[in-house]
Amino acid sequence: MRITEISSPDLRQTQTQSHSQDPISDLLCKLEALTTEIERHSPESPLPESVPAALRHGLTQLTSLAPFQNSVKLQIWKLSYRLWNACVDLFNFVRSSSSKITEEHAKLRQVSVDLLFLVVDVSGVPSPYFKCASFFYKTGIIWHELHKYDLASNCFEKATDLTSNVEITNVSDRDERRLILDLNIARSKTAWEVSDRNLAINLLNRSKRALFGTAENYMALANQYTNFGKLLLSKNEVSAVNEALKLMSEALELCEKGLRNVKKPDETLALKELRLKTLRFMAASHLQRDEFENVLKCVRVLRDGEKGGDHPSSSVLAMKAWLGLGRHGEAEKELKGMVVNKGIPEGVWVSAMESYLQAVGTSGAETAMGVFLGFLGRAHVSAATAIRVVQRVVGDCVNGEGARVRAKVVAEFVSNDKLVALFAGDLAANQRSAMHALLWNCAADYFRSKDYEVSAEMFEKSLLYVPHDIENRSLRAKGYRVLCLCHLGLSHLDRAQEYIDEAAKLEPNVASAFLKFKIYLQNNDHNGAITQIQTMPTCIDFTPEFLSLSAHEAIACRALPVAVNSLSHLLTFFLNGKPMPTTEVIAFRTLITILIQEPGNEPEILKYMKKAHTRFSELGPECFFGTGEVGKREHNWFALNLWNLGLKSGQEKKYELCGELFKMCAEYYGVKIDGQTEGNNSMICKSMILAVSAMLAGEKESKNTLSDNEVKHAIELLERSGKILMSGSTKTHLDDDQNTTIEPHFYFIYTLSAYDLYTRLNNTESKQLVCIKNYANSKHFNPNYLLQIALNASEGPRSNPKIATFCLKTCISSLLSSLSPDYQTISLIIRKLITIISVHKGNVDYDDDDGGGGDDDGVYGIYKKALRIMVGLKAGEYPVEEGKWLAMTAWNRAALPVKLGQVVEAKKWMDMGLELAGRVAGMDTYKACMEDFVSGVEKKVQSHGHL
Numbered sequence: 001m002r003i004t005e006i007s008s009p010d011l012r013q014t015q016t017q018s019h020s021q022d023p024i025s026d027l028l029c030k031l032e033a034l035t036t037e038i039e040r041h042s043p044e045s046p047l048p049e050s051v052p053a054a055l056r057h058g059l060t061q062l063t064s065l066a067p068f069q070n071s072v073k074l075q076i077w078k079l080s081y082r083l084w085n086a087c088v089d090l091f092n093f094v095r096s097s098s099s100k101i102t103e104e105h106a107k108l109r110q111v112s113v114d115l116l117f118l119v120v121d122v123s124g125v126p127s128p129y130f131k132c133a134s135f136f137y138k139t140g141i142i143w144h145e146l147h148k149y150d151l152a153s154n155c156f157e158k159a160t161d162l163t164s165n166v167e168i169t170n171v172s173d174r175d176e177r178r179l180i181l182d183l184n185i186a187r188s189k190t191a192w193e194v195s196d197r198n199l200a201i202n203l204l205n206r207s208k209r210a211l212f213g214t215a216e217n218y219m220a221l222a223n224q225y226t227n228f229g230k231l232l233l234s235k236n237e238v239s240a241v242n243e244a245l246k247l248m249s250e251a252l253e254l255c256e257k258g259l260r261n262v263k264k265p266d267e268t269l270a271l272k273e274l275r276l277k278t279l280r281f282m283a284a285s286h287l288q289r290d291e292f293e294n295v296l297k298c299v300r301v302l303r304d305g306e307k308g309g310d311h312p313s314s315s316v317l318a319m320k321a322w323l324g325l326g327r328h329g330e331a332e333k334e335l336k337g338m339v340v341n342k343g344i345p346e347g348v349w350v351s352a353m354e355s356y357l358q359a360v361g362t363s364g365a366e367t368a369m370g371v372f373l374g375f376l377g378r379a380h381v382s383a384a385t386a387i388r389v390v391q392r393v394v395g396d397c398v399n400g401e402g403a404r405v406r407a408k409v410v411a412e413f414v415s416n417d418k419l420v421a422l423f424a425g426d427l428a429a430n431q432r433s434a435m436h437a438l439l440w441n442c443a444a445d446y447f448r449s450k451d452y453e454v455s456a457e458m459f460e461k462s463l464l465y466v467p468h469d470i471e472n473r474s475l476r477a478k479g480y481r482v483l484c485l486c487h488l489g490l491s492h493l494d495r496a497q498e499y500i501d502e503a504a505k506l507e508p509n510v511a512s513a514f515l516k517f518k519i520y521l522q523n524n525d526h527n528g529a530i531t532q533i534q535t536m537p538t539c540i541d542f543t544p545e546f547l548s549l550s551a552h553e554a555i556a557c558r559a560l561p562v563a564v565n566s567l568s569h570l571l572t573f574f575l576n577g578k579p580m581p582t583t584e585v586i587a588f589r590t591l592i593t594i595l596i597q598e599p600g601n602e603p604e605i606l607k608y609m610k611k612a613h614t615r616f617s618e619l620g621p622e623c624f625f626g627t628g629e630v631g632k633r634e635h636n637w638f639a640l641n642l643w644n645l646g647l648k649s650g651q652e653k654k655y656e657l658c659g660e661l662f663k664m665c666a667e668y669y670g671v672k673i674d675g676q677t678e679g680n681n682s683m684i685c686k687s688m689i690l691a692v693s694a695m696l697a698g699e700k701e702s703k704n705t706l707s708d709n710e711v712k713h714a715i716e717l718l719e720r721s722g723k724i725l726m727s728g729s730t731k732t733h734l735d736d737d738q739n740t741t742i743e744p745h746f747y748f749i750y751t752l753s754a755y756d757l758y759t760r761l762n763n764t765e766s767k768q769l770v771c772i773k774n775y776a777n778s779k780h781f782n783p784n785y786l787l788q789i790a791l792n793a794s795e796g797p798r799s800n801p802k803i804a805t806f807c808l809k810t811c812i813s814s815l816l817s818s819l820s821p822d823y824q825t826i827s828l829i830i831r832k833l834i835t836i837i838s839v840h841k842g843n844v845d846y847d848d849d850d851g852g853g854g855d856d857d858g859v860y861g862i863y864k865k866a867l868r869i870m871v872g873l874k875a876g877e878y879p880v881e882e883g884k885w886l887a888m889t890a891w892n893r894a895a896l897p898v899k900l901g902q903v904v905e906a907k908k909w910m911d912m913g914l915e916l917a918g919r920v921a922g923m924d925t926y927k928a929c930m931e932d933f934v935s936g937v938e939k940k941v942q943s944h945g946h947l
Helices: 019-040 050-064 070-096 103-118 128-145 149-163 174-193 197-210 215-234 238-261 265-288 292-305 312-324 328-340 346-378 383-394 403-414 417-422 426-448 452-465 473-489 493-506 510-522 526-538 545-556 560-576 584-596 602-619 621-625 628-651 655-669 681-702 708-727 744-758 765-777 783-794 801-816 823-839 855-870 880-892 895-900 903-918 924-944
Strands: none
Touching: 019 050, 019 070, 050 103, 070 103, 103 128, 103 149, 128 149, 128 174, 149 174, 174 197, 174 215, 197 215, 197 238, 215 238, 215 265, 238 265, 265 292, 265 312, 292 312, 312 328, 312 346, 328 346, 346 383, 346 403, 346 417, 383 403, 383 417, 383 426, 403 417, 403 426, 403 452, 426 452, 426 473, 452 473, 473 493, 473 510, 493 510, 510 526, 510 545, 526 545, 526 560, 545 560, 545 584, 560 584, 560 602, 584 602, 584 621, 584 628, 602 621, 602 628, 602 655, 621 628, 628 655, 628 681, 655 681, 681 708, 681 744, 708 744, 744 765, 744 783, 765 783, 765 801, 783 801, 783 823, 801 823, 823 855, 823 880, 855 880, 855 903, 880 903, 880 924, 895 903, 903 924
């Protein structure tokens, strides 16, 4: 109804009425002024907030003045329509400018409809209740769009109350009939939004009474049933699917009923389409419930009712149903049939293929790829779709079932000329990069799992998606390098060489040089590998880390000379102070460990030990070795290996090398870690002693006399070790603390070496004697060791009979003091003493209690000591041969005095010989002859007075 249709007096005439109507008139004037302001307001700018509030306030005041005369009701009715039309104009502008409806606009409409509702019982207006209900319905729709469901529901309920006064069967106007249906549907939608599902469905059921045989009404109600069913299906819950099926069954029944009641062809066509759409959703519902037979029934009905070919969803639904029944052959037919159906969208087909692959698995990969190529030849397919398909087929590249088979299928698929052409051109640059990344990552997964064959194939196919331009030169080079690695893993060295040569042409860098190095290693070409190591530092992008990697590769290939060369190059970079892949001490340790593995490398090891010594002398031990326990472990490793190598070299009689190793060992053990040499004094001392010993042994072996400087250096080493020995900072093996032990034989080696070296200097006899006496008086004294010193002192060009005599005499005293004297050794010492004193007459001083002042007396004293030793011994306890030697030599010493007529001297030695012969078994005959000779001498002396 238009505003002009309302017959009512002018508002200005109302203002001239009696004074009793002034309050209503004033309110109406204010409301009219506000309405006029809204009508004149430009929709491009927001309406002042005060206007809707003033309108609502005026409405509240006007409501308090009810009831009204019919003339006033007509005025209010007209004013409400004006306000409504102004709101419509605002609404149309907002819609045209693609803006959103605001809550203020809804409030204006609400005021308009509330004004109308205030005078709904006006006379003279046709169907006022339905008109007011229509305003409430439209306002409720706006509140619904704004998600103000309580306000929307209030509007719909008021509209329902207004229309309920009229019996539905008596409603003849078509718009009014449709209003009743729309109201019920709108109330149902609002109830659904507030989760009152039962009320929503109940309201839909009530709506069936307002269909009135119109196709549009049937479709509207059926659509709403379907929409509710779709919402329930989206939840993917069992109970929700069951409810959705019921709702769609209602929609299907409404379509069937509509088709029976509606006869016009143009109206039945829309109903048929809705019926088929509902059937498709029902099929989808059955699919969610795994009711595959029912899905196929729905599809058969759909195909019977569809004209112009299958709907795209029919084939998908049928395929999934066949898959659910395990009928993969039928599913494959449906999948292949989709290629022929031009109406199937690209996304639907891809989704169907994904479902097929998921169900069939690896065995369906080849089929899916073939179908895709068919689809590619039939219609335009986007590159993004191809990526999606490949990604689905690849799946879990390595761990999936039949992964290698799928990878092979994908490799063949992506190398197809049609597919490669799909990714050509600048427009497909992003998709081409995505396909390359997909294939590359798959290849990388196989590479990590050491399946180099599949990995190489996938890397090769990924290069099909890298353009041959300057921008992608680096990417292609990277691909060639990784292919080189794959063929290295497969031991295809020729192929690997080809790929790395191509990579080097595109991008000559250190990575290519390193891979060439690996190929040389695989070919056991150590010289080539070493040459390649020397090439790496010339590359622009070189970092020392490549030398470290080269060393590791060489060690893994047991190419130890190559590893040594790599590490030696690496050590030169530590001097630059740049960040390094490892610490310098680890590099030295690794290098030395490699050298130790092969015999004959001791000189090289010593060279690097000296270099390490130079470095930690420059940097400081803590910076080089590290601090705390780590530093101590590293330091001890170097020192201990020097010690072991020194011992090994000594055993192999490489004395010069042995001496150098032990000298360096002493230097390492002398290093202070955390400010102390903790427990290393003994090792320093022993290393220096063995170093000097090796020097002397080398001299003897080579027969090249040590130079004066070498002698002085050796004496310095001994003096340093002597200070440690005498300082008490070390202990022997008899003590509890084994960390600072010096074994007794080191004291002997020290003393022997000191004696040897002191003999080379002038005026050092006192030092020799002091050194030997110190040893003899120490708790580490061993007569056997001292005997060795005595033998050294009695022989050679630098013999010293006085030292030898002292040592031998001390040995006898020590041996005799033993609980079980070694008479064999004692007899040898006695013989040696007799020999020394006899040879070096006047150069020795044998002070014995029984001896006289001369040399003969000294010798005689030794014989006499021997005789005292033999007294009381069992037969044979003193060595018989030595006893005979003593008896015979003593007797023979009387020969010269006899010739010279020295009776007393001759008698002394003959008596000694007789006494000794009487103590030795087996000399009875000799003794009898001796006695006869003595008797003859005595008779001659008695008769002549001389011999």
